[in-house]
Amino acid sequence: MGFITKNVPLHQTDIAFYLPTQIKFGLGIVEKLGLELQIEPDLAGCGRVVLVTDQGVASAGLVEKVEAGLADSPYEIKAIFDAVPSDSDLNTVRELTQIIQRHEANLIIALGGGSVMDTAKAGSLIAAHGGEVRDYEGGFMVPGPCIPIVTIPTTTGTGSEVSLGLVIKDREARSKITVVSPFLFPRLAVLDPEMVKTLPPKLVAWTGMDALTHAIEVYVSTEHAPISEALAFRVVEMIFDNLEAAVKNSDSLDARAKMQLAATMAGMAMSNAGLGATHAINHTVGAMFGVHHGLGNAVALPEVMKYNLETCPERFASLARAMGVTQTDLSDEELGQLAIERVRGLRQVLGIPERYSDLGVPTDDATIEAIAEGAMNDPMLAFNPRKTELRDMKPLVAKTLRNGAEG
Ligand SMILES: [Fe+2]
DSSP: OOTTTTTOOOSOSOOOOOOOOEEEEOTTGGGGHHHHHHTSGGGTTOOEEEEEOOHHHHHTTHHHHHHHHHTTSSOEEEEEEOOOOSSOBHHHHHHHHHHHHHTTOSEEEEEESHHHHHHHHHHHHHHHHOSOGGGGOEESOOOSOOOOEEEEEOSSSOOGGGOSEEEEEETTTTEEEEEEOGGGSOSEEEEOGGGTTTOOHHHHHHHHHHHHHHHHHHHHSTTOOHHHHHHHHHHHHHHHHHHHHHHHOTTOHHHHHHHHHHHHHHHHHHHHHOOOHHHHHHHHHHHHHOOOHHHHHHHHHHHHHHHHHTTOHHHHHHHHHHTTOOOSSSOHHHHHHHHHHHHHHHHHHTTOOSSGGGGTOOOSHHHHHHHHHHHHTOGGGGGOSSOOOHHHHHHHHHHHHSTTOOO
């Protein structure tokens, strides 16, 4: 009994789990999107649609699939905004907001990855309540409902399709703004494996590693609880069983479909348990140097796991079980070390480098200082299991940057 978790006492006795986003999964479901929307009473009258996407998704022909799915339905696409960059920013949100307001949209469809979905959430928020994204920075600052959003994810990692958060870049300040509010939960997430069929392998790998980071950070978070743990365990198992196949065998729709589901399940969990130091560091690296979010998480994750291991070895031991480790003669610390090795192994198989320096991030002391300070100010650090001060953060950041950094 308790082979995975050892049946430890509850970590907390007050547990709230929010899951307002409805999920519809199915191969080809986008082809009947109009029907799927019409059967939802609160969406039946939301016929003025703005579609938010990016150039890559548009050139892959996925916009046409959504248009076909809405043909002969009461849902009219009033405008298509396909200018979301890979790392969306405040100017992009301003542009989108004007379009939403000009067309008096009452439904926003976000077709894309995390940047597209977060931009759609920000546009929905500002169109409904005015001001700038920074006015709502932090937790629970959104005053009321926003324009409903339907998400159609085209990557396999973000989780934003079911999450209550958005992250938008402030290019001038070289920082990222995080907004968290129950009013940002999308109304509906439509998961169609057809939408990830043509996703380039490297993006499957990078976004898949983002989903893995979500699950691992959720599992060791200060806010972990059995509901989020259950999701995190299944996500870890599905990713270790399917990510490599989803990347290397683009014909494996089953593997990609399971990665799509795993990403969404991780998003459900992270909305309720928070994340940790990997995201805190990586948000800063992404804001300063433009490193892809999933790729950057994959770089930092093993070092952060190693840093956190001494705080909660039993939790990392449980993660090792979810990754397939079956030995029974090892200590929690040894099992936790194996979990870290498995993550490193997966990363290597996917061709992802070990350090930020391999991605062009400078390794000088001033850069380490700047990243460490940014990470200390990131709201996700609050959920990291090991209490972290700036003097702890600097050597940790150094290890993610360069080989042989001293702790
Ligand atoms: Fe993430």
